[in-house]
Amino acid sequence: xxxxxxxxxxxxxxxxxxxxxxxxxxxxxxxxxxxxxxxxxxxxxxxxxxxxxxxxxxxxxxxxxxxxxxxxxxxxxxxxxxxxxxxxxxxxxxxxxxxxxxxxxxxxxxxxxxxxxxxxxxxxxxxxxxxxxxxxxxxxxxxxxxxxxxxxxxxxxxxxx
Amino acid sequence: xxxxxxxxxxxxxxxxxxxxxxxxxxxxxxxxxxxxxxxxxxxxxxxxxxxxxxxxxxxxxxxxxxxxxxxxxxxxxxxxxxxxxxxxxxxxxxxxxxxxxxxxxxxxxxxxxxxxxxxxxxxxxxxxxxxxxxxxxxxxxxxxxxxxxxxxxxxxxxxxxxxxxxxxxxxxxxxxxxxxxxxxxxxxxxxxxxxxxxxxxxxxxxxxxxxxxxxxxxxxxxxxxxxxxxxxxxxxxxxxxxxxxxxxxxxxxxxxxxxxxxxxxxxxxxxxxxxxxxxxxxxxxxxxxxxxxxxxxxxxxxxxxxxxxxxxxxxxxxxxxxxxxxxxxxxxxxxxxxxxxxxxxxxxxxxxxxxxxxxxxxxxxxxxxxxxxxxxxxxxxxxxxxxxxxx
Numbered sequence: 159x160x161x162x163x164x165x166x167x168x169x170x171x172x173x174x175x176x177x178x179x180x181x182x183x184x185x186x187x188x189x190x191x192x193x194x195x196x197x198x199x200x201x202x203x204x205x206x207x208x209x210x211x212x213x214x215x216x217x218x219x220x221x222x223x224x225x226x227x228x229x230x231x232x233x234x235x236x237x238x239x240x241x242x243x244x245x246x247x248x249x250x251x252x253x254x255x256x257x258x259x260x261x262x263x264x265x266x267x268x269x270x271x272x273x274x275x276x277x278x279x280x281x282x283x284x285x286x287x288x289x290x291x292x293x294x295x296x297x298x299x300x301x302x303x304x305x306x307x308x309x310x311x312x313x314x315x316x317x318x319x
Numbered sequence: 320x321x322x323x324x325x326x327x328x329x330x331x332x333x334x335x336x337x338x339x340x341x342x343x344x345x346x347x348x349x350x351x352x353x354x355x356x357x358x359x360x361x362x363x364x365x366x367x368x369x370x371x372x373x374x375x376x377x378x379x380x381x382x383x384x385x386x387x388x389x390x391x392x393x394x395x396x397x398x399x400x401x402x403x404x405x406x407x408x409x410x411x412x413x414x415x416x417x418x419x420x421x422x423x424x425x426x427x428x429x430x431x432x433x434x435x436x437x438x439x440x441x442x443x444x445x446x447x448x449x450x451x452x453x454x455x456x457x458x459x460x461x462x463x464x465x466x467x468x469x470x471x472x473x474x475x476x477x478x479x480x481x482x483x484x485x486x487x488x489x490x491x492x493x494x495x496x497x498x499x500x501x502x503x504x505x506x507x508x509x510x511x512x513x514x515x516x517x518x519x520x521x522x523x524x525x526x527x528x529x530x531x532x533x534x535x536x537x538x539x540x541x542x543x544x545x546x547x548x549x550x551x552x553x554x555x556x557x558x559x560x561x562x563x564x565x566x567x568x569x570x571x572x573x574x575x576x577x578x579x580x581x582x583x584x585x586x587x588x589x590x591x592x593x594x595x596x597x598x599x600x601x602x603x604x605x606x607x608x609x610x611x612x613x614x615x616x617x618x619x620x621x622x623x624x625x626x627x628x629x630x631x632x633x634x635x636x637x638x639x640x641x642x643x644x645x646x647x648x649x650x651x652x653x654x655x656x657x658x659x660x661x662x663x664x665x666x667x668x669x670x671x672x673x674x675x676x677x678x679x680x681x682x683x684x685x686x687x688x689x690x691x692x693x694x695x696x697x698x699x700x701x702x703x704x705x706x707x708x709x710x
Contacts, residue, residue, distance in 0.1 A: 178641045179403050208546075209533050211644075213657050213670035227657065229644055229672070233530065233544060236551050240644065260533025263680040271367075286360035286709060295368050302372045 183240040206230035212264035218298035222246035250275035271296035339705030362709035374635030383469035386707040394473035400645035400656035413477040419593040427456040428650035436699035476611035477603025518573035522685035522697035532681040536652025542570030548648040572700040635664040
């Protein structure tokens with residue numbers, strides 16, 4: 159139902175509606191993400207007021223490379239919807255952190271782990287890793303053991319200096 | 320000359336009341352907090368990344384290390400996600416045992432919470448009582464699972480094994496005794512004037528604010544919104560059990576305390592029903608031979624079973640391509656797993672929705688404008704576990 163209503167309201171922006179194991183996912187254009195999210199939240203027929211989760215995925219060899227999934231829940235109608243959008247490498251996506259304050263930390267984590275930039279995010283800095291960390295670990299080309307795992311660790315004692 | 324009248328202080332990462340390695344940067348105007356900024360990540364182990372290099376059964380062991388106060392709930396959430404992907408049916412006995420264990424684990428997590436929360440606020444007595452009951456639960460769970468903190472007992476397709484004969488009598492003895500114990504806790508705190516003064520109207524969140532911040536679990540329900548995954552999207556036969564969702568009104572620290580205490584009583588009811596109604600039957604799916612390993616006896620007798628066992632342990636299994644999101648009501652809130660499968664034996668992406676992480680994001684909103692001594696009450700009331708926040 160939510161998918162069809164979205165298709166009617168945004169005929170150009172909705173790319174795909176999938177149903178798998180009883181879950182509906184709607185793939186939408188990245189450019190329209192803010193309008194669609196605001197509509198889903200404010201619309202009286204849908205009322206998806208709770209942003210449960212925001213996940214970033216790296217499809218390494220696909221173009222566009224990244225996918226962002228938003229998990230929504232409606233406390234009024236008690237149902238869930240997943241909105242997906244794709245982001246190319248080097249491209250950015252508009253933030254939804256002013257629509258849901260919950261998205262603030264979630265977007266920071268996606269930025270930290272995948273390096274996706276969210277436009278107009280109030281505080282887009284790393285959240286779990288240190289500020290001087292190089293790279294984005296959840297990208298598929300980031301080695302599981304870390305970048306310098308096979309190189310010998312250089313220990314320099316104070317007396318030797 | 321103008322000088323800043325604000326003082327910045329650093330709370331944590333090594334601070335007993337931050338329940339782990341949470342660091343808070345507080346900006347104070349006298350004793351009033353004007354700005355608060357949580358710094359997290361000290362316990363980051365890259366669980367989401369690690370799971371991508373493990374087979375589905377192997378990745379289960381990582382979930383124990385998320386919220387280490389309720390490991391069985393994490394196991395359950397992960398297994399539900401993989402089972403949804405595989406589309407397999409779990410026998411009733413396994414479902415009931417899962418519910419029984421998850422609810423015992425919830426009681427144990429809430430006991431740990433009430434003990435440490437009261438200790439933070441200066442009521443030390445409760446710690447000894449709550450830890451006594453928590454120890455009983457840990458022993459009961461150890462009896463069945465063989466481990467105290469990281470059981471990995473709920474497996475994809477069912478359970479690791481059936482319960483021993485001595486398990487149910489001990490559960491029943493605990494369940495009969497426990498409501499009296501909760502009464503005891505309540506005599507210590509509920510009408511205690513000091514406790515009330517330290518908790519009422521502290522760190523209040525309205526229902527709208529909670530929704531805005533994506534808060535779930537007891538913190539959301541203390542603000543009066545009746546969202547509980549067990550009722551909203553029943554999993555593992557929760558629809559068979561009779562229980563209520565306790566709600567608060569003001570959404571302050573005191574209401575969160577009341578909600579959690581009532582939740583313990585409700586969990587106790589669920590455990591009692593699950594133990595009474597526990598059906599006979601297999602403890603793991605019988606019609607999923609590629610997922611559930613064969614029994615020890617058949618491995619000893621049958622060469623085909625031995626090969627199958629080896630294949631499941633060594634290679635795992637290959638779920639169909641697709642993506643699922645499965646969630647449970649853990650003791651902290653909605654714990655969800657978003658799994659993407661590309662048809663291989665390893666998860667392509669495992670995203671964990673950690674309730675503590677998202678609840679903690681609202682901490683600055685709760686404590687700005689409050690006194691510095693109330694920070695400890697606010698942190699305690701969210702019930703954070705850093706293992707889950709940092710992953």
